[in-house]
Amino acid sequence: MISSTVSIWSILAITNLSGHSLLIGSFGATAVLLFAVPDAPLSQPRNLIGGHLISATIAVILVATLGTNFFTIGLSVGLSIFVMYWTHTLHPPGGATAMIGVLGGVGVDFILFPVLIGVLILLVNALLINNLVHHRKYPVVWF
Numbered sequence: 001m002i003s004s005t006v007s008i009w010s011i012l013a014i015t016n017l018s019g020h021s022l023l024i025g026s027f028g029a030t031a032v033l034l035f036a037v038p039d040a041p042l043s044q045p046r047n048l049i050g051g052h053l054i055s056a057t058i059a060v061i062l063v064a065t066l067g068t069n070f071f072t073i074g075l076s077v078g079l080s081i082f083v084m085y086w087t088h089t090l091h092p093p094g095g096a097t098a099m100i101g102v103l104g105g106v107g108v109d110f111i112l113f114p115v116l117i118g119v120l121i122l123l124v125n126a127l128l129i130n131n132l133v134h135h136r137k138y139p140v141v142w143f
Contacts, residue, residue: 003133004031007125011118022114026052026096027122033093034126038138042091043126046143047084049119051091055080056115059101060108068105076102 008023008031015022030052033043041047058079062072076098084090101110130138 001035003035003125003129004028006129007031007035007122010125011121014117014121020113020117022118022121024097024100024114024118026093026100027118029093029096030091030119030122033091034122034138035129038126038130038136039140041140044139044141045123046141047089047091048123049116050087050089051080051084051094052097052115052119053111054083054087054089055094055098056101056106056111058083059098059106060110062102063105063107068102072102073099 008027011023011027030048033040034048037043055076059076062076062079066072066075077095080095080098081090084094097115104110126138130136
């Protein structure tokens with residue numbers, strides 16, 4: 001879909017302007033949710049932002065305390081699912097965000113660059129494209 005393409009290009013353009021790498025693989029899956037099923041509960045802003053931030057934070061904590069290894073790679077996904085479920089912020093690409101973070105041995109800056117900034121770029125694109133171009137109502141709920 002053109003919407004997803006434009007959204008990923010937006011992240012890449014801001015990456016070039018800012019000098020911070022803002023694109024991670026899980027954003028591709030997020031784009032599928034935001035533009036193919038924008039009315040789904042898993043696509044709403046609470047889930048989008050909360051799911052990615054929770055998962056990124058879990059990755060940072062695991063890397064800082066236990067390092068990158070067989071145990072923490074799997075644990076990052078399981079803990080992310082548990083905490084997202086518990087906080088009602090389930091967003092499936094969040095599991096990938098956690099795993100990407102642990103595999104990359106990330107530090108605390110991962111939460112801001114690329115995760116928060118990238119997610120906010122995707123959210124702005126979803127608001128503009130879904131509401132103005134496709135004449136959908138997005139989001140269905142904010143919180």
